[in-house]
């Protein structure tokens with residue numbers, strides 16, 4: 001059974017966990033876990049405040065700017081690696097290294113180079129999102145049916161025509177998957193960047209709430225961010241599925 | 252498609268057509284040392300359908316791609332219309348086994364794609380494409396996408412694309428192997444009609460002896476890798492008339508039998 005896009009069992013299990021949280025919160029076992037209803041009330045209270053909206057706005061800016069830079073760099077780089085063996089040999093080890101590296105450890109280095117501000121946060125976002133975009137664009141180009149490339153050659157495509165009319169479009173499913181995964185990583189990047197810089201956006205709010213033991217505020221903020229990140233991932237996944245028939249028709 | 256015109260074409264007295272594709276002492280060794288072709292020479296007469304038939308892996312696709320200019324031969328050269336081949340060219344078109352259609356483009360755009368790459372204006376190329384879509388029997392499907400079509404219809408799109416660029420030579424690598432048997436037979440008849448009233452040369456690869464005998468003017472039998480021509484057969488099968496009658500005709504059955512005996516020892 002289906003209500004909207006959500007299957008009922010998933011909603012039901014969510015409800016059970018929410019109920020459990022409420023009960024544990026009301027038992028007053030720990031100050032760290034207020035009841036869910038109180039958090040929900042606090043959420044409704046703080047979300048419309050100018051402080052929250054300003055934090056959301058600056059976070060959104062860093063998130064979008066970082067993603068755009070990562071896409072603009074990552075897609076051409078990935079396509080290049082997918083097409084050129086030499087470029088692939090030169091770059092693949094680095095891409096793989098950065099993909100699995102604990103990138104959080106590098107944020108302080110960016111901080112030293114670019115200061116405690118928005119630039120550092122944007123670069124953190126780029127660093128989190130970039131590598132998966134590169135790898136997926138590369139995989140997409142490598143997955144293109146050889147006959148499609150041969151078709152372009154037989155019918156006289158120039159290298160530029162082949163890139164624009166074949167490679168980019170044929171690799172689109174993987175490129176979009178990379179952008180989606182990059183955006184999910186970028187959410188981590190923007191929050192980690194803000195937490196470490198801690199004077200910008202939600203980082204500043206987290207700092208404020210946790211140092212003053214405002215646990216309801218703290219949880220409200222976390223739930224908002226989780227919900228936004230989840231909605232973002234689902235939304236991008238939906239967009240991606242809409243172009244999936246490309247992939248099916250390629251092999 | 253009258254039987255009479257075909258009979259006169261097939262008559263031995265007619266002057267032999269000039270070879271439009273000449274394969275001269277071609278050798279191909281793939282990186283890694285697989286010798287696919289060795290010193291192979293072969294002429295393809297203009298306006299005819301010549302089929303390459305041989306055991307799997309003997310180098311038929313390799314030869315077709317060398318003629319298309321997609322693969323460089325290790326030795327020898329290919330002449331098309333007297334000119335040595337150094338890459339793909341507008342006088343040759345290719346029909347792919349897996350259709351090689353753009354999944355994101357309509358039938359119309361797919362058929363016009365060769366002309367689009369040549370820089371023809373949109374109106375002009377779509378007019379030509381519409382004509383070819385009609386020619387292959389897909390009228391009404393111009394705005395459909397490949398995933399909305401059956402395998403047989405997709406291959407018609409691939410065929411229309413090859414016809415739209417008006418190449419002299421059509422290279423077809425097992426074009427019907429991905430479609431079901433009924434569709435395949437319909438295709439074979441349509442192909443015969445195409446050969447009859449388009450002044451084009453068809454180079455055809457198939458695994459099916461029956462198909463080869465049914466559609467070919469000439470059948471080139473190739474040996475196992477490294478491939479060489481073992482025999483050239485010109486089936487004297489009557490054309491036109493009832494397809495089922497043709498498939499029961501003595502000369503059709505004899506030719507199938509002859510080729511089968513010629514190829515049988517490769518199976519063992």
Ligand SMILES: Nc1ncnc2c1ncn2[C@@H]1O[C@H](COP(=O)(O)OP(=O)(O)OP(=O)(O)O)[C@@H](O)[C@H]1O
Pocket residue numbers: 281282283285286287306307308309310311312313314476
């Ligand atoms: N790119 C390649 N690299 C190395 N070897 C290859 C390559 N392409 C083909 N070969 C080898 O060359 C030989 C001829 O291959 P080819 O595809 O031309 O045969 P074919 O006659 O078309 O076979 P089939 O009937 O199965 O389609 C085979 O042994 C194959 O393994």
Ligand SMILES: [Mg+2]
Pocket residue numbers: 311312313424
């Ligand atoms: Mg083959």
